[in-house]
Structure formats: C-alpha cells, structure tokens
Amino acid sequence: MSEITSLVNKVREKQPLVHNITNQVVINYTANGLYAIGAAPVMANAVEEAADMANNADALLLNIGTLTTVQVDAMILAGKAANQKGIPVVFDPVGVGATPYRSAMAKKILDNVQVSVVRGNAAEVGLLAGLKAVMRGVDAEAQGDHQAVALQATKQLGIPVIVTGEHDVITDGSKVFVIENGHPLLTKVTGTGCLLSSVVAAFLAAHENVLEACAGAVGFYGVAAEVAASHTSAPGTFQVAFLDALYHVNSDVVTDTIKLTERFIEEVETK
Amino acid sequence: MSEITSLVNKVREKQPLVHNITNQVVINYTANGLYAIGAAPVMANAVEEAADMANNADALLLNIGTLTTVQVDAMILAGKAANQKGIPVVFDPVGVGATPYRSAMAKKILDNVQVSVVRGNAAEVGLLAGLKAVMRGVDAEAQGDHQAVALQATKQLGIPVIVTGEHDVITDGSKVFVIENGHPLLTKVTGTGCLLSSVVAAFLAAHENVLEACAGAVGFYGVAAEVAASHTSAPGTFQVAFLDALYHVNSDVVTDTIKLTERFIEEVETK
Amino acid sequence: MSEITSLVNKVREKQPLVHNITNQVVINYTANGLYAIGAAPVMANAVEEAADMANNADALLLNIGTLTTVQVDAMILAGKAANQKGIPVVFDPVGVGATPYRSAMAKKILDNVQVSVVRGNAAEVGLLAGLKAVMRGVDAEAQGDHQAVALQATKQLGIPVIVTGEHDVITDGSKVFVIENGHPLLTKVTGTGCLLSSVVAAFLAAHENVLEACAGAVGFYGVAAEVAASHTSAPGTFQVAFLDALYHVNSDVVTDTIKLTERFIEEVETK
Numbered sequence: 149m150s151e152i153t154s155l156v157n158k159v160r161e162k163q164p165l166v167h168n169i170t171n172q173v174v175i176n177y178t179a180n181g182l183y184a185i186g187a188a189p190v191m192a193n194a195v196e197e198a199a200d201m202a203n204n205a206d207a208l209l210l211n212i213g214t215l216t217t218v219q220v221d222a223m224i225l226a227g228k229a230a231n232q233k234g235i236p237v238v239f240d241p242v243g244v245g246a247t248p249y250r251s252a253m254a255k256k257i258l259d260n261v262q263v264s265v266v267r268g269n270a271a272e273v274g275l276l277a278g279l280k281a282v283m284r285g286v287d288a289e290a291q292g293d294h295q296a297v298a299l300q301a302t303k304q305l306g307i308p309v310i311v312t313g314e315h316d317v318i319t320d321g322s323k324v325f326v327i328e329n330g331h332p333l334l335t336k337v338t339g340t341g342c343l344l345s346s347v348v349a350a351f352l353a354a355h356e357n358v359l360e361a362c363a364g365a366v367g368f369y370g371v372a373a374e375v376a377a378s379h380t381s382a383p384g385t386f387q388v389a390f391l392d393a394l395y396h397v398n399s400d401v402v403t404d405t406i407k408l409t410e411r412f413i414e415e416v417e418t419k
Numbered sequence: 420m421s422e423i424t425s426l427v428n429k430v431r432e433k434q435p436l437v438h439n440i441t442n443q444v445v446i447n448y449t450a451n452g453l454y455a456i457g458a459a460p461v462m463a464n465a466v467e468e469a470a471d472m473a474n475n476a477d478a479l480l481l482n483i484g485t486l487t488t489v490q491v492d493a494m495i496l497a498g499k500a501a502n503q504k505g506i507p508v509v510f511d512p513v514g515v516g517a518t519p520y521r522s523a524m525a526k527k528i529l530d531n532v533q534v535s536v537v538r539g540n541a542a543e544v545g546l547l548a549g550l551k552a553v554m555r556g557v558d559a560e561a562q563g564d565h566q567a568v569a570l571q572a573t574k575q576l577g578i579p580v581i582v583t584g585e586h587d588v589i590t591d592g593s594k595v596f597v598i599e600n601g602h603p604l605l606t607k608v609t610g611t612g613c614l615l616s617s618v619v620a621a622f623l624a625a626h627e628n629v630l631e632a633c634a635g636a637v638g639f640y641g642v643a644a645e646v647a648a649s650h651t652s653a654p655g656t657f658q659v660a661f662l663d664a665l666y667h668v669n670s671d672v673v674t675d676t677i678k679l680t681e682r683f684i685e686e687v688e689t690k
Numbered sequence: 691m692s693e694i695t696s697l698v699n700k701v702r703e704k705q706p707l708v709h710n711i712t713n714q715v716v717i718n719y720t721a722n723g724l725y726a727i728g729a730a731p732v733m734a735n736a737v738e739e740a741a742d743m744a745n746n747a748d749a750l751l752l753n754i755g756t757l758t759t760v761q762v763d764a765m766i767l768a769g770k771a772a773n774q775k776g777i778p779v780v781f782d783p784v785g786v787g788a789t790p791y792r793s794a795m796a797k798k799i800l801d802n803v804q805v806s807v808v809r810g811n812a813a814e815v816g817l818l819a820g821l822k823a824v825m826r827g828v829d830a831e832a833q834g835d836h837q838a839v840a841l842q843a844t845k846q847l848g849i850p851v852i853v854t855g856e857h858d859v860i861t862d863g864s865k866v867f868v869i870e871n872g873h874p875l876l877t878k879v880t881g882t883g884c885l886l887s888s889v890v891a892a893f894l895a896a897h898e899n900v901l902e903a904c905a906g907a908v909g910f911y912g913v914a915a916e917v918a919a920s921h922t923s924a925p926g927t928f929q930v931a932f933l934d935a936l937y938h939v940n941s942d943v944v945t946d947t948i949k950l951t952e953r954f955i956e957e958v959e960t961k
Contacts, residue, residue, distance in 0.1 A: 173446050173462050175715050175756075179880035184925050189880065190785070191715050194758045200789035214446075216465045243461070247471035336666070338450035338460065383455050384662030391926030395878070444717050444733050485717075487736045514732070518742035607937070609721035609731065654726050655933030 171213025227261030329370025442484025498532030600641025713755025769803030871912025
C-alpha cells in the first residue's frame, strides 16, 4: 500500500508526456490538471499528426465526450501508434449508450485499439460492456452494485476497468481495489471524471503494474478532492482549489487520508 | 412575481438536461454554470448524434459563436428533433451581422428550427431581425433603445426575445419585463451572455410560461452577478465567484434583490 | 522606456479588437485574458468567415496548438485579409517540430501570410527557423542561448521574434530587448504562452513600433505574473489571480517592476 500511496512521487519525477485526444468541454481543465500533478499534457486531434504525437508520448488518453467521426479516426491512429510503441492507453467512454452513434464509435475504438484501462461511471462502463441488465441498479450508489458492474465489465471486455462514483472500484477480474475518497463537489464541476482518466494515464506511464497505478491515481485524486473541499463549499472555488490540491498534495497526505480496500475475487464472490 | 423569483427552485428540483450546441470559447464555462444552478449539461456536436441527443434532453441551446457549416447542420438536426419532441429551444445569435456567413447561417437556423426564445445583445437581436436602422442607437445603453429593439425584433421574428445589456428587456410583443440587475464585470468575462442563454433554456425546461421563465432566469442571473461582484473587483475572481453564486443564491435572495418591472405594450407604446 | 512601460494605457484606451484563430485548449483563457487587459477578443475559425472577421479586426493572432488542415486554410485566408488591411499578425507556432505535419503547416502559413512577429519558446522559434543545431541548447535556460536562437531565427525568417522562457528575448536583428520578469507558475498553467501572443497582438494594434510594442506587452505580462504570484503558490489560484493582475496592473507598477535591457546588435555580437 505504501507503494500505491507514493506513486504521485514517481509521476512528478518522470513528468510523463500524456497525449490527450479529448472533448472540447474539458480540454483546458485536463491540461491544467496534468500540469498540476507534475505531468506534461499534449493535445493533438488532427488525423495527420495523431500517430506521430502519440509516438512522442508516454501515455495516451482517448475520450469521446464531443466525438466526431474524424476525431475517432485520429483516436484509432493514435491508439495503434501507442500500441506499437507499447505505451499505456486509457479509454474514457463518456456518455456511451446515450446515442447509437456514440456506442458504435466506442465499439470501433475498442475493436481497433488495445486499451490498457477503461474509466467511467457505472452506467458508462456497464453499457460499454453490453451489460444492459445491470444498468437498472446504476443510479443506486451502493458499493455492491459498482463492484458487480466492474467485475462483469472487465470479464466481458477483457480489460481492467475503473468504475467511479460514490465509491471507486478498480479491477482486472482477479483483484479488486475499492477507494472511498473523493467529494460530492466533484460532480458539480465538469471534467473531473475526464481529468481523472488523464491522471490515470500519467500514473500508468510512471508505474508498470496497472492495477496499482490505477489505485494510486484514483486514491491520490480522491484525497486531493477532500483537501480542496475543506476550503470551500461551492463549485467555482472548488474547481480552483482542486487544481491547487493536485499540485500540493504529496504522498504523506495520501497515506494519511486514503481509504483503500484490497480484495481478491474469491473473497468478493463469497460475499 | 413570487412565481418568477422562485423559479430557480423548480430548476433545482427538476435538474433539466440541457443539450448545448455551442461555441468552443464558452463550452466549459457553460457546462460548469449549468451544473452550478442545478441543471445537467450535455454537449454533442456531431451530426450523427445531434438529433438523438436532443431527443434525450429537456431543452436545447443553439449558439453560433464559433460556428462551422457542419455544426450548423447539427444544430438544425437537433433543433428539428427538439421541435418534434416539444422541448424548448433557445437561440443565441452570437456576433450575427459581423460577417455575411454568420448572418446567412443564423437565418438558415431560424428557417429550419422553431425557436422558443432568442437571447442576445441589442445589436445581435436587432440585426437578426433585420433592423438595420435601429442599430445606430445600439451602443447607447438607454433602456428606451433596448426596449424598442426588443419590441421590433419580436414582431419581425415572431419569437419572444431577450435583449441583454445594462438593462435587460424580455418581450413577446404583448408584455415586457425589464430587469435592472447584473454587474459590469459580466462584460469582462467571456461567455457570461452565452451561459445566460443556457440558463434560460434550463428555466424554460422547468416552467411552461415562456416570458416568466425568461424573467426568472435573467433576474436570478443578474442577482447572482451582484452577489459575486460584492466579493471582488476583478474578472478572474469574479468568474469563479459567479459560479459560486449561481450555486448558492436562492429564491429568497432573488426576491430581495430583483429589480423587475412588468409592463403591457399599450403602456409602453404611449410613453 | 517610459514609452514602453506605459503602452498598456494605449491598449486600454484603444480597446483593439483581436481576431484569434487559436487552439481549443486555450481559447477560453485567451478571450478572458484579452478582456482583462482591456482589449476585445473575437474567435472565428470557419473558412467562410475568417477573412471577413479579420477585416473587422485591429490585429490577428494565429496559433497552431490544435491545428487541422481546414483551420490552417482559415488562418491563411484571415492572414491574407489582415495583410491587405495592414493590421499586425502574430504567429504562435505551438509545438512546431513535434510532428512533420505541424512543421509543414507552419511553413505553409509563413509562405502565405506576412507575419509581423513570431512568439514561441526557444525550441519552437528555433525549429521554425530551421536551426536544428541550436536546439541542443534549448533546454538550458541561459540567456545567451535564447539570444542566440532569437538572433539566428529573426535573420533566417526575416521576421521579428519573441523567444520566451526564464528570460524573454525580443529582436528584429538590429536591436534586442531582454526582459527578466515573469514567474515559474506561468509554466504550470496551460495557455499562458498562447495568451501572451494574443496580448502582443493587442499591443501591436495600439502602438506602431513593433519592437517597442512587443517589449511593452512582454514586460507588462511578466510584471502581472509577479503580482499574481505574490498572492499564491499554486497554479489554480495563480490562473485566477493572473487574470485579476492583467486587469489591475497599471503603467506605474510596470515602470517600478520591469527588468528590461536594451541592446544593439553590435554590442551583443562583441560579447
């Protein structure tokens, strides 16, 4: 666990270059958040350079929040370059299931790119994996539901998943991390989920073990949100304080504050 | 009037989903502003999903600030879907008249989509309605000019209009609301006009009477600006404080602070 | 020098309209920064209106941060209109050299548009000018290196250049201004370099002497960063405080704080 809580140090030391093909809404906040944690962001959407830019990078983030067909083409070119180079690829299936087009494009990305981790809320991750039945329980924020969605989705997709919500669940099907940090104000600022996906990409670039890197990113992020929320009760100032916290929070604060549970699937299944 | 000043409660209760096809400059601030008032934003520009996304929504906002031809196509698809579903559509003709292209695209939108309300400054609303002569008086912020522009524009367009400026005028040609809230710092932050249009969309989704919903949105917004400006005299901190105020200001504060005048057209015309 | 330090007054008096064709990451911060200094921003990317919008403006800013081929087409149309009208054009070659596409597009812009000033970091300005050899020293922030890059680049390009970094160098090949203001937090907020390029455009619109306008813009900007950094040590609050400082800092503060050195090339070359 000290390994996990200190991963932010590795990120700040390596200063990984994270190539983001992401949506227009969050592109600025994502860049600022990556700078704040000590990573280096680059954004480049053009099909003519997406692969070259991914080839310069230490990790790739694909986010379909305001997708277009040409942007998805760029994602696939970048994703294939990232796969060839062997750098991690995080996929954030924003709003998948909301429209047939969005679902088709998400499938196209998964069909063409080897994704290291999928990060979304329970509805997004579940729908991406085709788990329609499970979705009835999505609005309930019970930990059990999130865990069930995450476990079924990772099995269906064959990819480790991060399901975020009131509790965050990280699993590759054989191990589960549950993190109970964060703050409701995160849901009042646009792009906090999207930025987390980019932060996960930065942590993956700095630490080889995928589940540990994910847990390190999600735990650090949730702790930073709690630190930011201790200074404010409104979303405007929270948005600013959160960037400050991403910059200031160190591994000691993470170690003191993280609420991380680690389980193996046998244990989970017998519950 | 208590109906109007309490409409923010209905918005916070309903949490309407507002689909925004808007410009790149303000897309983030718009999303954060909608979250702050208790609504739910969604942004989706692709022609392949614009109609489907509008069909999920409770209101639609169309804003041509950084328009492209394909984005206007998406707006028309979304607008037609919104019309078919019967949800309100707000049109913000940013910079109409600045270029022939922008004017042509604005006309194309109005020709294809049944718009519930147009929101802009006096120049934009006047030019959209083809009122070239009136435009000479646009720079003057006298209430009379705004009212004249608004009344002529609503008559010409056959659509209720909101003309914002030092005073805000809301009219459908038979009734006029004048609101004298707000703060000059609003003009020093990009996207405050655009966000207001999205806030109007959220209020329309929560309250059927169009003019009342518009007055409720504009009044609430102006009061929130005054609350924010009481904490700062510079635009960076104002931008943040304004999001906080949109989150915190409640109907009591609106009731205590709103400067709303209601007139019928007969009265106006005899002035 | 009092001429240079008081140029912000001329900007605030003229309120120049700056047309920006810039990247998605910084488009909001650029608009807010231009408002803060007292200029008026307009953003319009569509090829159908780029020329018309430039023709309305007092200055043009071209930034290739998230370029696409159609956006570059719009830049060239706007650039040619700006040249014909005789308004200044600032070119910010973000990330040039990072991919072959980006380099080719930057060259295409320079081949088609008469640029008044290029602004970038030492790597960008050097690579734009084809100075591969010099680039080995780019990471070192020594003033000598920046000056060498700037002098060689301006000679190669035939355009005045601004090389920003720990020290900022402004030169047209016959005169050099070195400015030693600014703050490291500027490197932790995305778009501060891009915004500076737009601020330079605003200063060029308000003052005919190119090198003086550049020095005035860069000096004012660096002083504002120092003022902002005196209030905070983290990037979220710095980003906000910087907009406030751009709004509040006046020529007296600039005069008291600027660290400006002026040299003629003979002197530089004999060092």
